[in-house]
Amino acid sequence: MLFVLLVLAGPLAARAQGPLTAPLTATNSAQSFPLVHAHQAAPLCFDAQDAAVVRVAAEAFAGDVFRVTGLKPKLQTAAKVPAGVAVIIGTLGQSALIDKLVASGKLQTGQLRGQWESYSISVIEKPFPNVPRALVIAGSDRRGTAFGMFEVARRMGVSPWVWWADVAPAHHDALYVQPGQLVQGPPAVQYRGIFLNDEDWGLRPWAARHLDKDVQDIGPNTYAHIFELLLRLKANYIWPAMHPGTKAFYHYPADPVLADRYAIVVGGSHCEPMLRNNVFEWAENYEHEYGQKPGEWRYDLNGPQMYRYWEDRLKQSAQYESIYTVGMRGIHDGSMPGPPDRAAKVRLLDTVITDQRRLLSQYVKPIGGRPVPQIFCPYKEVLTLYQAGLKLPDDVTIVWADDNHGYIRQLSDKTEQQRSGGSGVYYHVSYWGAPQDYLWLSSISPALMSYELSKAYALGAKRLWVVNVGDIKPAELETQFALDLAWNVGRWTPATADAYAARWATETFGPRLAPAIARLKHEYYRLGHAAKPEHLSGVSFTAAEQNQRLADYQKIAAEAEALEKQVPASLRDAYFELILYPTQGARLMNEKVFYAARSLELAKKGDEKALTFAQKSRAAYDQIQALTRRYNDEIAGGKWAGMMSSHPRDQKIFEMPPVATAALVAEGKAASQAPGALSNSATEAAEVATATAPLLLPATAFTSKWAAPHETLAPLPGLGLEGQGLTRLPYDVPSFAADVAHAPYLEYRANLSAGPHSVAVRCLPTFGLYAGRGLHYAVSVNGGPPQTVDVNVPADSKQWKENVLRGFSQGQTTHEVAAAGPATIRLYLLDAGLVVNQIQVR
Known part of the structure; x- marks a missing residue:
């Protein structure tokens, strides 16, 4: 079977376009590049002196070619390209092979040079002696080169979620690239990444069971898979996991080394200044590290000890590409300890930032004459301190936070938009906290994300976006959307973002299934907006609204089950993880809650139907448990055992609610037959009379x-x-x-x-x-x-x-x-x- 990998319309394609599936053809052409042809894969050639991430991405790309064709390209690092067709990979100024092509005029790099994370993909005739044709992937910098390779992988059908959601690519016997040149980048947002958070019920226990058994934690083996995922999503930034029970990222010496190898920029969350995980490194491990107990977490009372604590991390991190959070909050997710007076707290916070910047200037060398990247996140109560008059240095990036539910609390005004440090966004698609968590399923729609994030971008939030993705799963689609938008903010505007699910489904499951999957996701998001499955106890619905929600959920759940039979066997696991589990889980949660409440209402009236609804509620609860066991124990041969919890944080909403019993029905009958009691029909008529529909x-x-x-x-x-x-x-x-x-x-x-x-x-x-x-x-x-x-x-x-x-x-x-x-x-x-x-x- 023949497959055209890319149609690279030339001479130059538009810049900064999102990854689009190229047209397919069943025939080769005289000018196309044979990536895989006649049971042979073209070798991948790169300079051994190029950045480490180039080898990392080349190895992954070779694995992707194998996934698609069953043939694995050889990796060549010799200074001379072997005779025959070849894939030539490298970074401008760091690869002798690429620089030779530029010097000879074979490779045009005018749109690449000096750009951030940009790349070129081109077919070049006779690039070197004895090399008749080459596919050349060139990056403006080390990440640009990696992104170029993973762009080719996506165009040959390899999803970014090939490992993380078991999205197996379709098989093809041959792969061809059509002539021309494609240039993409720079990205709309400079730093784009994720925050691993609230990992207690999924990512950490799963990692300890599968990837990092030796440390029983989220360690280097897990981060290797996470970093590869980020590169596949054209992301470059991470706030590592940091909840109580998870050891600090820097606790494992291999972690920062690995991040540098994958070219991932490491930062720290809103409560982790100077790359320090205080929950572990101050509250738990300080005595082990320093041989003494830590003092109080108050800079006005214990400044010298805290200063040294930050200084020691800078000595470790200075050699790596990092972004430093300045300021401070409580040891974990709490307000900054200090004087009770707000004005005094603002002065203290100013002192903290001044001292942190002194440390940065002493230990961290600026790159290219630019200031060391620093962010200040006015999250929760810190926003009130900023609003009370905190004066931030102009080069510090303000990272505005949403309200934890997808609505950004404040953005830069006209004056703040002129700051040299610019601004960014900290955004949630998963959350632990008030008024209620949503750690189980992800239901923040692309339409909402596009509106809020595009608004932020329009008001200057272009420097950094970080998305709280919880355990990564099951927020795959939402994570990818946020990062696709960060790469090219104009591709999915608020007016077009509702169509993203169809594009994503096409890329993930193919064009035949995509329209039906897109309809399912549209309804899933619509219903979730009116009340997330985890929030049903906090929202009141009329009986008519409950009935409509149940009918709507049951409709898409039935459609999702029917559609599963049409999914190719190789994609069944992916379909369950990405579509069936969240759809069915949301449906069952609504049934459990609404049927339980209905059973109690009917029991008060002495209606025997109460017991039927009680049984329906119990059945829904049991099905959620069975569905979750299937996720953990059966999908992908048990690969995800420990990842999915049906009761994160053991919140009450996940429990089996009280339901009617025969005794309650008997009590209701007795009450309804008492002198002066209204009949059931009279009660229902009275309820209808008082409920005038608007x-x-x-x-x-x-x-x-x-x-x-x-x-x-x-x-x-x-x-x-x-x-x-x-x-x-x-x-x-x-x-x-x-x-x-x-x-x-x-x-x-x-x-x-x-x-x-x-x-x-x-x-x-x-x-x-x-x-x-x-x-x-x-x-x-x-x-x-x-x-x-x-x-x-x-x-x-x-x-x-x-x-x-x-x-x-x-x-x-x-x-x-x-x-x-x-x-x-x-x-x-x-x-x-x-x-x-x-x-x-x-």
Whole structure:
């Protein structure tokens, strides 16, 4: 079988394009490069003096060719390319082979030289004597070269998740590359990576059981697989795992050496200044390392000891490419100990940062004349200290954090956007904490990620993005989307991100199955937005809403089960991990919770059907356990044993809830037969009478709209409640909070009765763009005076907690309608960052 690996339209393809599946053809051409032909694989030639990651990626690439064809290319490091066709790999200025091609004029590198992490893939005729044709993969730097190799691997059908999710590539007997040159890069975001976090129930026990048995921890063998995954995803940055029970990254000497070999930049989380894991290295291991107990974790009381502690890490890390977190918080995820007065705390934090930067200037040599990369993450309470007047050095990158539920709390204002250090984002697709965890399944949609991260990018967050991915699994799609977006932020805009699942499914499972998988994922995200499976105990649904959710989940679960039969055997494990487990798990959690509650409601009425619903709830609970056992014990021959937990952090939502019993039903019957008790039918009629359904108007169901020429009112498919969002673009347009008459608006038509009507506007629970900006809208009915509402609420407030669990913020206004009949509802969008999902009229 013949397979064309790449169609490299020449002479130069567009820069900074995301990986796209190239067209296939069953025939070879006279000009194509035979990567694998006639049962022979072209050798991979690179300079032994090039960066270590070049060999790492070449070895992985040879393995990928073997995965696809059954033939493994030989690795050649001789200064002279052997006779015959060859793949030539190398980095500008570090590879003698590449530099010879540049000097001879065979390889054009104008778009590569001096660029960050860029690469060229080209077919070159007669590059050297006795070499008739070569596929040349050249990088502007060491990571660019590695990314170029993994780009070729993706185009021949090897998923980034080939190991981490068992996505087996299709077999092909031959691989050909068409002539031309492709240049990609530089990436949109300079540093792009992940945070391994909350690893207690998955990654750590699994690593201890499978990859790092000798240390019973997340060690070098596990990190080797993680670093390769990052390279395959064109990422370059990591915050290592750091929870209690996990030893520090630097505790194992092989870890930083390995990171450098894979060209991965190591950083530390918001509570790990100067690459120190305080949970282990201060609270647990300090006495072993220093022969004395640590003092109090307060810089105002114990500065010299802490200063030395940071200094010793810099002595170890100075030789590696790192990004240093400055500032400090508590030993773990808590506020910085210090004086109770906020102003004094700000002064102390300023002292901490000043001293840390003194250490950095002493031990870490800047590269290329640029300052040593440093970040400050105003996470949780640290944001209040920053807002209270902390003056950061201009070259420190501010890494803005989301609210842990996907909504970025604050971004750079006009002045902050001019800072030389720029800004970045710390974003969650997995979380342990208030108001409720979501560590089990990942349900943050690409549409939401694109809106928030693209907004951040538009306001200057271009230096660094780090995504909290928990245990990596089962957040594969969401992780890949965030990193694809970081590579090319324009490829998946908020208006197009809903289509990402179809592209991802095509790359992962092939074009035949992709449309059905994309539909499943669309519904999975839509339902999860209104209440994540882990958040059902914190969200109230009417009986009708429960029934609809159950029906919708059961529909996609049935479709997912039916589709599994069409999946090739080689991809069945991947399908279970990526599609079936989260779809079925979410469905079963909704059944367990809703059926249990229904059984108790019916038991109070003495209805025997209560026992049926109790049994359904128990069955759903049992199926979750069976599904999880299948994940751990059967999938990929037990490869993932210990990775998937059905009860992370042992939260109550994962337990079997109370359900009706025969005794409860008997009690209900007795109560319902007591003198004066309403019959079941009378009770149900009373409930229906008091539950008046509102008129629901999707935000996109407007009859007319108006906006100034410099902006648009843009529909955003897949974003927010019911997957229908609408917002003002571009992001930082002016506020009309004080000038409603000139604001952009949407108009809706509805038949209303005479009298007072309430209009509730449900919005994505975002925050104002930056300090001083709100999220105002205004409503006018039949030309009446507009009433203005601000749905911007403080993070960690009671209202915020309700909003993030139910997936919307809401304002409400009351309007008098003079006469029954058609009415016009005008909705003014007064602030940028406001996303409207639904209007409810009562």
